[in-house]
Amino acid sequence: MALCTLCERREAIFLRPYSGERLCARCFSKSIERKVRATISRYEMFEIDDKIMVAVSGGKDSLTLLHILEKIEREFPESELGAVTIDEGIRGYRDEAMKLAVKNCRKLNIEHVTSSFKDIYGYKLDEIVDIARDKGKGLTPCSYCGVLRRRALNIVAREWGADKLATAHNLDDETQTIILNILHGDVVKLAKLKPVLTEPHPKFVQRVKPLCEVPERETTLYAYLKRIEFQTTPCPYARTALRNDIRNMLNRIEEKHPGTKFTIYRSIEKIRPALEATAKKVRIKECKLCGEPTIGDICKVCEMLQELSIL
Numbered sequence: 001m002a003l004c005t006l007c008e009r010r011e012a013i014f015l016r017p018y019s020g021e022r023l024c025a026r027c028f029s030k031s032i033e034r035k036v037r038a039t040i041s042r043y044e045m046f047e048i049d050d051k052i053m054v055a056v057s058g059g060k061d062s063l064t065l066l067h068i069l070e071k072i073e074r075e076f077p078e079s080e081l082g083a084v085t086i087d088e089g090i091r092g093y094r095d096e097a098m099k100l101a102v103k104n105c106r107k108l109n110i111e112h113v114t115s116s117f118k119d120i121y122g123y124k125l126d127e128i129v130d131i132a133r134d135k136g137k138g139l140t141p142c143s144y145c146g147v148l149r150r151r152a153l154n155i156v157a158r159e160w161g162a163d164k165l166a167t168a169h170n171l172d173d174e175t176q177t178i179i180l181n182i183l184h185g186d187v188v189k190l191a192k193l194k195p196v197l198t199e200p201h202p203k204f205v206q207r208v209k210p211l212c213e214v215p216e217r218e219t220t221l222y223a224y225l226k227r228i229e230f231q232t233t234p235c236p237y238a239r240t241a242l243r244n245d246i247r248n249m250l251n252r253i254e255e256k257h258p259g260t261k262f263t264i265y266r267s268i269e270k271i272r273p274a275l276e277a278t279a280k281k282v283r284i285k286e287c288k289l290c291g292e293p294t295i296g297d298i299c300k301v302c303e304m305l306q307e308l309s310i311l
């Protein structure tokens, strides 16, 4: 490959198709860190003395985020960084990820809080999936997992006293979710899909996504270049999700038309005010059964567990 477009000294190892840049390992890593800093300041994600909890699954994205935030937060001694890992209870998958999360936090000297679906809901995801199958319910494992994990992360972050909960959603995750929400016609979820989410209820910890403008293949390359040890085995349930097909479709389009993912992401930014005007009419209450914030009388978590008769 030719020389790096930025430093013009070292050999390029990566071609960024949507910008035409050819980058060496050093300039590539620096460009990712710069991008994350720019996203943080563009959306005013953090205050100088924030207590930030990073959701760490043990995968490449969350560990890349943890490493970059640790680097950035070193410059802000008033701030505090912690990590949380939720064990969903997925046989042969989460155990390895948990070990890697623990190892990385130790290495970076970051406080690590763990919890599990079993602790919070009384059941592992595997058990919930079996019960749902026996009852003939049509939801995919990821539908249960997503709703239960979001709640679990919020509870742990709140109890830890976090001002912000940082998740490692990258550009690919965000564009996939946009398409999924359009397919479901879910205006409220589309309006809420943004880099900083402040829900109007004190029980919600503000959620921020510092990697939302970094494509997935770039978070992966960053993790490899920085020799971050992350889990490579995919979740056994991932194949069953519609998201997986949308990922493949978007990757095919991106290959043919570089920059499409950014275009989708920016288009939502443009129509967000209109979406928010509709979503604003929704009032947040507390769930009659568990007391957690929700838009209905009963929250999605209680509704799901009730349907499976395990509440």
Ligand code: SF4
Residues within 6 Å of the ligand: 088, 141, 142, 143, 145, 146, 235, 236, 237, 238, 241
């Ligand atoms: Fe949960 Fe689905 Fe992700 Fe597996 S792929 S961890 S089931 S959301």
Ligand code: ZN
Residues within 6 Å of the ligand: 004, 005, 006, 007, 008, 009, 010, 023, 024, 025, 026, 027, 028
């Ligand atoms: Zn360079």
Ligand code: ZN
Residues within 6 Å of the ligand: 287, 288, 289, 290, 291, 292, 298, 299, 300, 301, 302, 303
């Ligand atoms: Zn509830």
